[in-house]
Amino acid sequence: MHTGLTVGEFSRVSHLSVKTLRHYHDVELLTPADVDPGTGYRYYSLGQVPTAQVIVRLRNLEMPVADVKAVLATEDVGTRNELISAHLARLEDRLAQAQSAVESLRELLARPARGSAIEYRTVHGQPAIGIREVVDRQDVVSWWQGALGELHGFATARGLRRTGPMGGLFASELLQDERGEALVFLPVDGDARPVGRIDAVVVPGAELAVAVHHGPLETIDLTYGDLGTYAARHEIGVDGPLREFYLRSPLDATNEHDWVTEVGWPIFRSNG
Numbered sequence: 001m002h003t004g005l006t007v008g009e010f011s012r013v014s015h016l017s018v019k020t021l022r023h024y025h026d027v028e029l030l031t032p033a034d035v036d037p038g039t040g041y042r043y044y045s046l047g048q049v050p051t052a053q054v055i056v057r058l059r060n061l062e063m064p065v066a067d068v069k070a071v072l073a074t075e076d077v078g079t080r081n082e083l084i085s086a087h088l089a090r091l092e093d094r095l096a097q098a099q100s101a102v103e104s105l106r107e108l109l110a111r112p113a114r115g116s117a118i119e120y121r122t123v124h125g126q127p128a129i130g131i132r133e134v135v136d137r138q139d140v141v142s143w144w145q146g147a148l149g150e151l152h153g154f155a156t157a158r159g160l161r162r163t164g165p166m167g168g169l170f171a172s173e174l175l176q177d178e179r180g181e182a183l184v185f186l187p188v189d190g191d192a193r194p195v196g197r198i199d200a201v202v203v204p205g206a207e208l209a210v211a212v213h214h215g216p217l218e219t220i221d222l223t224y225g226d227l228g229t230y231a232a233r234h235e236i237g238v239d240g241p242l243r244e245f246y247l248r249s250p251l252d253a254t255n256e257h258d259w260v261t262e263v264g265w266p267i268f269r270s271n272g
Contacts, residue, residue: 004033004043014052029069030055063087104219115226116211120269123206123243126164129154129192130185130201137178141217144168145250147184152251154198160188166249169203169241183241208243208264209236216256220263227265240266 011018016030024030025042030052032042051072058068067087074080131147148166155162164187173180185203192200209231213223224242231237243264253259 004045007032007042007044010044010048010052013046013049015056016052024055024065027065029065029072058084058087061087061091100216100218107215107219107222111222115229116213116223118209118211118227118230120267121208121210121264122269123208123264125205126187126203127189128185128187128201128203129160129198130183130203131197132181132183132199132201133197134179134181135174137174137180140170140174140182143182144184148246148249148251150198151184151186154192154195155186155188158192160190160192163187163189164245166246166251167203168244168246170244171241172239181241206240206243206264207267207269209267210262210264212247213261213263214257215259217259217261220261223261223263224265227263231265231267236267236269238266238268242266 005013007018007021010016011021014021016024021030021042021044025032030048033045033048034043035041036043054072055068058071059065063071067083071080071083074083129151131150133143135143151166154160166184166186168185169183171180171182174182183201183203185201187203192198194200209227211223211227213220228237243266245262245264246259247262248258248260250256250259
């Protein structure tokens, strides 16, 4: 005779459905205290109620079953807390990403219909120090931040005089094929001997349509969209790398909402 709780009774006590309890048995997350070999009926003990309550809370936090099993299997409090803390950190990262996406969507909905103010600009070739590399699109932001810091540190250590804001050139393939050449540069006066991945470069001149982007890079596609739409509508767009000038970058402001970036779209301008 069985003295434990039937699966239905344990379901009511634990607030886990019968279907869920059967699944947890199948994946060996919460195994019944006893299973009748003749009927296959499952029986749970009252001592399993606290375990079920822990499982409910961890699964409500979207912890994967394998991780929940690891938490329940360890008897070391420190290890158990580390597993839970690691999952909470992942949840916080996802929450931050979701919050960023919400803010980006709100900014899009609140944008004026007229879009960005656009001006024409002629930029001339200028000597600079730069870091050039073929990068994957998913890595470009971290690569960009590292390149900014490296160029800044190099120029400061060498006492180079800056002749303009830091900037970047990005090949169309970076967007079209998700991999392409990127160059981050710092205009300087004087010769700079190449060291490591830092090289002396000449940033080519160009005719540009320019718009100013305020805020984080997550929303810079809106400014690019305004420029690309304008260039296509006026039939003045030409092939060439997209260009950015960092008037206020992570080197100047820790709050990304204070960043200011000029975005340049290559165009054709007649001399007439």
